[in-house]
Amino acid sequence: MATIYEVSKAAGVSLATVSRVINGNARVSERTKEKVHKAMAELGYKPNAIAQSLASNRSNSVGLLVSELHGSFFGDMMSSIESMLRDAGKHVVITAGHSEAEKEKQAIEFLISRRCDALILNAEAVSEEYLKSLLDNNIEIILINRNIESLQERCIVLDNQLGGYLATKAAIEQGHRNIAYISGPHFKEDAQQRLAGHKQALEEAGISFDSSLCFEGGYHESEGQDGFNALFKQNNTFTALICANDEMASGAMTAAREHGLSIPNELSIIGFDNVLFARYLYPKLTTVDNPIAKMGEMAANWVLSNIYNTKTSTPINHLFKPELIIRDSLGALHAD
Amino acid sequence: MATIYEVSKAAGVSLATVSRVINGNARVSERTKEKVHKAMAELGYKPNAIAQSLASNRSNSVGLLVSELHGSFFGDMMSSIESMLRDAGKHVVITAGHSEAEKEKQAIEFLISRRCDALILNAEAVSEEYLKSLLDNNIEIILINRNIESLQERCIVLDNQLGGYLATKAAIEQGHRNIAYISGPHFKEDAQQRLAGHKQALEEAGISFDSSLCFEGGYHESEGQDGFNALFKQNNTFTALICANDEMASGAMTAAREHGLSIPNELSIIGFDNVLFARYLYPKLTTVDNPIAKMGEMAANWVLSNIYNTKTSTPINHLFKPELIIRDSLGALHAD
DNA sequence: ACTATAAATGTAAGCGCTTACATAATTAAA
DNA sequence: TTTAATTATGTAAGCGCTTACATTTATAGT
Numbered sequence: 001m002a003t004i005y006e007v008s009k010a011a012g013v014s015l016a017t018v019s020r021v022i023n024g025n026a027r028v029s030e031r032t033k034e035k036v037h038k039a040m041a042e043l044g045y046k047p048n049a050i051a052q053s054l055a056s057n058r059s060n061s062v063g064l065l066v067s068e069l070h071g072s073f074f075g076d077m078m079s080s081i082e083s084m085l086r087d088a089g090k091h092v093v094i095t096a097g098h099s100e101a102e103k104e105k106q107a108i109e110f111l112i113s114r115r116c117d118a119l120i121l122n123a124e125a126v127s128e129e130y131l132k133s134l135l136d137n138n139i140e141i142i143l144i145n146r147n148i149e150s151l152q153e154r155c156i157v158l159d160n161q162l163g164g165y166l167a168t169k170a171a172i173e174q175g176h177r178n179i180a181y182i183s184g185p186h187f188k189e190d191a192q193q194r195l196a197g198h199k200q201a202l203e204e205a206g207i208s209f210d211s212s213l214c215f216e217g218g219y220h221e222s223e224g225q226d227g228f229n230a231l232f233k234q235n236n237t238f239t240a241l242i243c244a245n246d247e248m249a250s251g252a253m254t255a256a257r258e259h260g261l262s263i264p265n266e267l268s269i270i271g272f273d274n275v276l277f278a279r280y281l282y283p284k285l286t287t288v289d290n291p292i293a294k295m296g297e298m299a300a301n302w303v304l305s306n307i308y309n310t311k312t313s314t315p316i317n318h319l320f321k322p323e324l325i326i327r328d329s330l331g332a333l334h335a336d
Numbered sequence: 337m338a339t340i341y342e343v344s345k346a347a348g349v350s351l352a353t354v355s356r357v358i359n360g361n362a363r364v365s366e367r368t369k370e371k372v373h374k375a376m377a378e379l380g381y382k383p384n385a386i387a388q389s390l391a392s393n394r395s396n397s398v399g400l401l402v403s404e405l406h407g408s409f410f411g412d413m414m415s416s417i418e419s420m421l422r423d424a425g426k427h428v429v430i431t432a433g434h435s436e437a438e439k440e441k442q443a444i445e446f447l448i449s450r451r452c453d454a455l456i457l458n459a460e461a462v463s464e465e466y467l468k469s470l471l472d473n474n475i476e477i478i479l480i481n482r483n484i485e486s487l488q489e490r491c492i493v494l495d496n497q498l499g500g501y502l503a504t505k506a507a508i509e510q511g512h513r514n515i516a517y518i519s520g521p522h523f524k525e526d527a528q529q530r531l532a533g534h535k536q537a538l539e540e541a542g543i544s545f546d547s548s549l550c551f552e553g554g555y556h557e558s559e560g561q562d563g564f565n566a567l568f569k570q571n572n573t574f575t576a577l578i579c580a581n582d583e584m585a586s587g588a589m590t591a592a593r594e595h596g597l598s599i600p601n602e603l604s605i606i607g608f609d610n611v612l613f614a615r616y617l618y619p620k621l622t623t624v625d626n627p628i629a630k631m632g633e634m635a636a637n638w639v640l641s642n643i644y645n646t647k648t649s650t651p652i653n654h655l656f657k658p659e660l661i662i663r664d665s666l667g668a669l670h671a672d
Numbered sequence: 673a674c675t676a677t678a679a680a681t682g683t684a685a686g687c688g689c690t691t692a693c694a695t696a697a698t699t700a701a702a
Numbered sequence: 703t704t705t706a707a708t709t710a711t712g713t714a715a716g717c718g719c720t721t722a723c724a725t726t727t728a729t730a731g732t
Contacts, residue, residue, distance in 0.1 A: 001473065003688055014712045019690060026691095029710060049449035050395070051688035053386045054717050061450075069414040069430075075406030082405055082432055091446050094405075094430040096418055110427050113385035114397075114450075137337070221616055250616040257618065280557055280586040282593065282618040339718055350682045355720060362721095365680060387718035390687050 002043040011039035022047055053115050061091040062303055063111030063119040067099045072275035073245070073292060074122075077144070080296035081120060088304050088311075090117075099188070101125040112139060118307045120144060120299045124188055142302050144295055145190060156295050156302070156318055160190045163288040163322035164197025167242045167270045170286070170324055172205045175333030176240035176268060180213040182227035182252060184244040191219075194244050194272060213238055217248050224251025232259060239267060239333055246271035246278045246287055253281060253329070264331030274325050283328035291320050338379040347375035358383055389451050397427040398639055399447030399455040403435045408611035409581070409628060410458075413480070416632035417456060424640055424647075426453075435524070437461040448475060454643045456480060456635045460524055478638050480631055481526060492631050492638070492654055496526045499624040499658035500533025503578045503606045506622070506660055508541045511669030512576035512604060516549040518563035518588060520580040527555075530580050530608060549574055553584050560587025568595060575603060575669055582607035582614045582623055589617060589665070600667030610661050619664035627656050 008018045013032055020026045021036045028036075039045070053059040064081055066074045082092045093116060097104035104126045111119050118140040123131065128148055134141050135151070147157045171179050181198050184191030199209050212235045217223030224243055228251070231238065241256075243249035249271030253263060261267045263283055271278055271287035278285040298317055305311040344354045349368055356362040357372045364372075375381070389395040400417055402410045418428045429450060433440035440462045447455050454476040459467065464484055470477050471487070483493045507515050517534050520527030535545050548571050553559030560579060564587070567574065577592075579585035585607030589599060597603045599619055607614055607623035614621040634653055641647040 005688075015689080016691075016713080017711060020711090023690085027709065032711080046445060046449060048390075048451070048688050049446075050386055050389045050451045051717090052690075054384075054390050054719085055688075055690040057690095057717075059386070068411075069418055070408065070411030072406065072408075075404075075411055078405040079432075086432075091431070095427070096415075096422075109382060110385075113382060115384070115386045221612065250613065254616050254618070254620075276557065277586065277613055280590050280617070282590070284590075341718075351719080352683080352721075353681060356681090359720085363679065368680080384718050387687090388720075390689085391718075391720040393687075393720095 001048075002045040004045075004047070007036065007039045007043055007045050010043060011035045057115070058117055059115045060089070061093050061114070061116050062300075062307075063108075063114070063116035064092050064094045065097050065104065065107050065111065065119065065121045065123055066094065067097055067122060067124055069094070069096050071247070072277065073273055073290070076275070076293045077122065077296045080293035081300045084297050084300035085303070088300075088308070090304075090308065097123060097125065099124045099185075101127070105130065108134070118142065118303045120296075120303065122146070140303075140307055142299050144299050147189065152318065153316075156298050156316075156320070158190070158290055158292075158295065158320045158322055160193035160322075161197040161200065163272060163290070164194035164242075164244075165201045166197070166322065166324045167194075167272060167288050168198045168201035169204075170326075170330060171240040171242060171268060171270060172201060172207070174240075174268065174330060177205075177207055177333075178213070178238040178240070179207070180215070180231045180235075180238040180241045182215045182217050182224060182231070182241065182243045182248050184217065184219045184248075186216055188219075191244055198242060210235075217244070219245050219247060221247045221251035221254075224248030224253075225255040226251075228252040228255035228259075232256075240270070240330070241267060242270045242272075244272050246273045246275045246285060249285055249287070249329075250277070250281055253285075264329050265334070268330045268333075270330055278325075279327065281329070286327045286330035287325050289323045289325050291322070295320055337384075338381040340381075340383070342379055343372065343375045343381050346379060347371045393451070394453055395451045396425070397429050397450070397452050398636075398643075399444075399450070399452035400428050400430045401433050401440065401443050401447065401455065401457045401459060402430065403433055403458060403460055405430070405432050407583070408613060409609055409626070412611070412629045413458065413632045416629035417636045420633050420636035421639070424636075424644070426640075426644065433459060433461065435460045435521075437463070441466065444470070454478065454639045456632075456639065458482070476639075476643055478635050480635050483525065488654065489652075492634050492652075492656070494526070494626055494628075494631065494656045494658055496529035496658075497533035497536065499608060499626070500530035500578075500580075501537045502533070502658065502660045503530075503608060503624050504534045504537035505540075506662075506666060507576040507578060507604060507606060508537060508543070510576070510604065510666060513541075513543055513669075514549070514574040514576070515543070516551075516567045516571075516574040516577045518551045518553050518560060518567070518577065518579045518584050520553065520555045520584075522552055524555075527580055534578060546571075553580070555581050555583060557583045557587035557590075560584030560589075561591040562587075564588040564591035564595075568592075576606070576666070577603060578606045578608075580608050582609045582611045582621060585621055585623070585665075586613070586617055589621075600665050601670070604666040604669075606666055614661075615663065617665070622663045622666040623661050625659045625661050627658070631656055 004018050008015045020028050021033050095107035097107050104123050122144045143155045147155050183195045215227035217227045271285045274287045274289040278287050301314045340354050344351045356364050357369050404410050431443035433443050440459050458480045479491045483491050519531045551563035553563045607621045610623045610625040614623050637650045
């Protein structure tokens with residue numbers, strides 16, 4: 001693999017000049033520019049990004065930490081961030097934290113060790129202190145889906161409570177009073193907030209929260225099934241079931257059907273996130289839209305304008321509002 | 337950020353010694369080892385991976401190219417590769433190629449410029465020559481889902497034709513004779529092969545292939561819908577529909593239902609891939625299992641044993657056989 | 673105690689770039 | 703022309719590590 005030195009020799013100029021034409025950040029006469037380009041082409045020269053990073057202390061890459069590499073939600077997030085950044089000529093280094101503090105730290109440290117210019121973090125398990133310590137060490141971070149009071153301007157979050165509220169309220173407006181809830185894992189902020197929204201809507205309607213109608217899942221399909229089964233066994237009077245994400249909603253739907261319930265006639269189900277497959281479920285899932293792709297873009301924008309100064313600073317929206325998407329899985333309560 | 341130099345000063349030893357304790361690849365006395373560890377801890381020292389790579393010409397990271405960052409299929413693939421490699425202390429740098437030759441090249445070159453020790457490629461658009469040229473330049477690559485005659489030992493593929501064959505044969509065995517097919521994009525190898533398998537099964541049963549029963553989609557849900565609609569309008573005599581992946585199958589199911597067809601009574605549908613959500617569709621999707629996670633692990637294993645010599649070489653399986661997963665969306669043809 | 677060996681540590685030359693600074697070439701002004 | 707101001711190019715010192723080689727120190731054998 002050819003080095004800059006070989007190029008400089010072939011072009012009959014100095015290292016510095018070659019570097020200048022590579023980076024285009026200093027004036028070089030047209031004539032030598034051509035010579036250098038020719039030499040690079042002939043040698044098939046590709047700059048060694050590692051050496052560039054070491055010398056310049058910039059890597060043109062941004063780190064992205066997600067909880068998982070699979071799943072519609074994270075997929076959309078990675079996708080939107082990557083395409084926006086790539087369009088700007090930046091590269092994304094993705095790692096997974098698996099919602100475990102230790103693994104998240106490891107992943108973040110990997111990104112730092114690779115000298116990413118900025119980190120976009122969907123960090124769920126790591127402590128607030130740790131995140132702040134990163135800033136103290138001059139690591140540029142922006143958080144998606146996590147709200148830290150003192151780091152407001154670096155947080156991009158969804159109003160999860162509002163989302164939970166909207167879902168439950170929609171059920172109430174259809175006449176439901178016995179409403180079950182399958183929550184995400186309580187250690188996750190978003191799960192807590194969505195549940196809080198649920199309770200808020202219940203309270204507003206004068207319905208008291210019944211913990212036997214609430215199941216804690218882990219955001220996976222199978223836990224939607226488990227959740228339904230557990231709830232149904234324990235207290236099968238509910239006519240609506242709110243799930244903290246679409247995956248669990250689809251699992252719950254499947255389980256409900258196995259119990260012979262027809263949706264939405266006998267049981268209404270509402271999801272959360274509005275992932276792509278929600279509209280391909282049967283019945284089509286009524287859910288709360290989570291504009292994760294937009295949030296990802298916003299984070300990418302933030303990096304572009306704050307780190308690379310490459311964007312006529314788009315005003316950054318730090319708090320996104322979810323919307324209810326009405327489809328077929330929520331029905332009016334029949335007075336039977 | 338502390339450097340190795342500061343550590344060496346704090347510990348009262350030379351740079352080289354610090355480097356030795358970091359890498360653990362040369363003998364250092366217990367006493368100095370301790371001194372160095374203490375100094376590192378006190379300074380909060382983290383090796384600069386960039387500098388390490390430059391000096392050692394190894395990066396301990398492997399590059400992964402996938403077509404998209406979203407979607408169940410790629411999600412499973414990324415996930416299995418990452419977790420296996422991470423367990424071995426290696427890191428994965430993921431990029432997306434978006435099935436476009438130019439973007440795939442760019443992505444691969446990025447990975448090379450980051451000096452990844454090996455590349456795991458799910459390259460769909462880039463030419464065979466290009467891939468071979470990488471090897472000529474001593475880039476260690478292993479291909480997933482792509483079969484190149486002369487690179488057999490670096491290819492890990494699924495027997496897609498067998499998969500297509502199994503799906504169609506299953507329909508035939510249930511008495512279906514009018515079988516429609518929604519294919520993936522023809523420029524993709526796997527799509528072609530699956531279709532070939534379909535044709536093979538047809539031929540074996542003495543059914544002639546009818547191109548008006550075949551629609552070319554792009555592997556997305558919406559194209560499953562479009563496909564069904566187009567086929568149905570044109571020639572609605574088919575009683576079974578084979579789709580080249582589960583996403584399109586779910587789209588087709590939705591569209592079929594909108595036309596009032598009941599599945600599987602009036603129309604049987606079979607998918608391909610057996611992604612997680614296939615079992616949460618209604619009816620549960622009969623499909624062909626694509627062991628992508630295992631294939632990913634196999635690729636990771638290959639890297640571990642061939643590049644890092646870190647694995648008691650697991651025998652590498654280069655050709656995976658798919659299996660039919662029977663669920664509810666395929667039914668026997670009613671003699672009505 | 674005295675070598676011969678082995679073990680531990682140090683020295684210094686890179687790895688392939690960027691960039692401040694110095695120098696040379698060009699252009700414009702007088 | 704000369705000189706000053708610009709513009710283009712070169713020189714060389716790093717960036718933070720690894721590693722061949724040299725040197726020193728410890729261990730064992732006699």
